[in-house]
Amino acid sequence: METVNTERSYLDMELLRFTTAGSVDDGKSTLIGRLLYDSKAIFQDQLEAIERASIKKGEEHINLALLTDGLRAEREQGITIDVAYRYFHTPKRKFIIADTPGHIQYTRNMVTGASTANAAIILVDARNGVIEQTIRHAYIASLLRIPHVIVCVNKMDLVEFKQEVFDAIQARFLEFSTHLDLHDVRFIPISALLGDNVVERSKNMEWYQGPTLMYLLENLYISNDYNQLDARFPVQYVIRPQSNEFHDYRGYAGRMASGSFRVGDRVKVLPSGFTTNIKGIDFWTDHLDSITAPQSGTILLEDDLDVSRGCMIIPADNGIKQGQDIELMICWLNEKNMIVGSKYALKHTTNDLRCMIKEVKYKVNINTLEKDYEDKTIRLNDIACITIRTTKPLFYDSYRQNRITGSLILVDEGTNITVGAGMIL
């Protein structure tokens, strides 16, 4: 039986969000199933249910993929359609997995899963080595700036656990990834099916001295994953109690996007640019000394300024970019092509505005990483560098600097559907 966490240690656990990438049959579902199973996150009734379903389908082994394939169409077609979220914990950390399926909407799904991830697991079949999809996955991880990438070379059992195979794949990955913006890449030889180096250290690969996948997930240093230098507080909502007890209370509610503020800090409110000091930081009935990303709270200012949703509070002496002509990388998420000259609704931090697509500079061939200056039609799953003009000035950082103040989405004004994911350059 599982050892029971003492309450205290559970309260001190950290949260790690990761996403999995791999082409069909590389072993993603098997790996996730193993992580869930070995951390006892699969319950008996769930196991019995998928056991029944596997037998009904005439399958030989328990199909752990049935755990994640939650929609009827997915089970019927034996494929994963949509991003599924799975949860497990060990005594050290709580994990949220965004399990992103391959197939038609691959890029769209991986970009979605990657947008909030601290880490990406990229699976490579040891027999096939680095293939086009591997390059695509690594590129998306780099584009979305996932702080940690773990390359799992899977099915090592099918290549007799040979070190040469692993070394060659690692070398090939490192070779092409020099063109990418990846900072923390690890390599692990595993067998998801047999469990080698997933939770238990492999007895078949004595030559591998590094950590197991679980050890790595538990110990990745994630405190630096948030930008800590530039304090950014997008105002979400203004709290005005209108009660006698809190007659003059005017608090700016929001979630720290990056960095931190302390009471007394000199700050600037955008877009007005007026400066003032932080008078207080409240959370519930507590008066805090400081607020740090990703905490939510309420900031009180010394001066009575005109502050509303969509404003941003930043340090008085800290610069932020502003402008109406923005260059960005866009990932197109919709079957309807992007149209140059068209207008779209735009969401950026807590701001709602509109924009017009001005120009497609180039499209990225995500299988070869080459830039395509000829074909400028932007279709579903395409990634391109574009310029837009917004209806009012945007206050932003580059996505490289800040994943929250540097990201935006485009929304089709006719259908209200989210059609584009943008990362500001």
Place this chain on the structure above:
Amino acid sequence: MSSKVPISHLRELESESIFVIREVVAQFENPVMLFSGGKDSIVMYHLARKAFYPAKVPFPLMHIDTGHNFQETLDFRDWLVKETGAQLIVRYVQDSIDKGRVVEETGYNASRNKLQTVTLLDAIEELKVDCAMGGGRRDEEKARAKERFFSHRDEFGQWDPKNQRPELWNLFNGKKNLGEHFRVFPISNWTEMDVWQYILLENIALPSLYFSHEREVFERDGVLYAKTSFLKMKETEVAEKRIVRFRTIGDATCTGAIESRATSVEDIIREVAATRITERGGRADDKRSEAAMEDRKIEGYF
């Protein structure tokens, strides 16, 4: 607090949920928070109070009353509303039955669980609700694992699981046409364990049903049901007094009890850590078929 120390996972989940609840208030004109009297909606309401303090929660709670609730749940609901000054809207499944909008199921396994959907959708239309927040969690059930934080519903209140809007970063798209609405799930990323740990951390009050007590129960299909006037017993079924508690609180007709001596939140946490059955494992409403939850959700269920 040093900026190098990351916040604990419970505080991160709390912050995320509060962010989502505040987005709802900013993006919608007439939101409500669905309140069942169970632990998830109690935690969600607690988060809402934290999100707007010292102002009052700027939306009402809405309870879809099946008429098959445990009295303890209703008493707790009324106590909480009074204690915190909440606004409460109640709509009754009985009214939908009386108006002929739905037909009551018959037989031994009759339940009003499915009928709630009609009452809920009628209430949404009547009150022009444009967003209903619910306490659904992605770890509860596999159809829920695919659910967005902001989940769009068409003018018939239906969910289209294969055609959901992509949801990236923390940019939630609540844009919609007239007559459509949204379901928003602020505690999507919480697990059953997180909910219990948070209840402990924040010292949140709960209905007595969650704690060990003596009750007359009978067994059916491996599930222990409370003996109530809502559930017809078969001749072969015998009720007996046992020491039980409830792991989830739904209707008396479909919520199973478990034998337990857990009298405190700490006890429950120890029990949850050791159980090998999911919390919905004891719910007859999910056992009806493999896609039971997906089907109900498509129609507009919670």
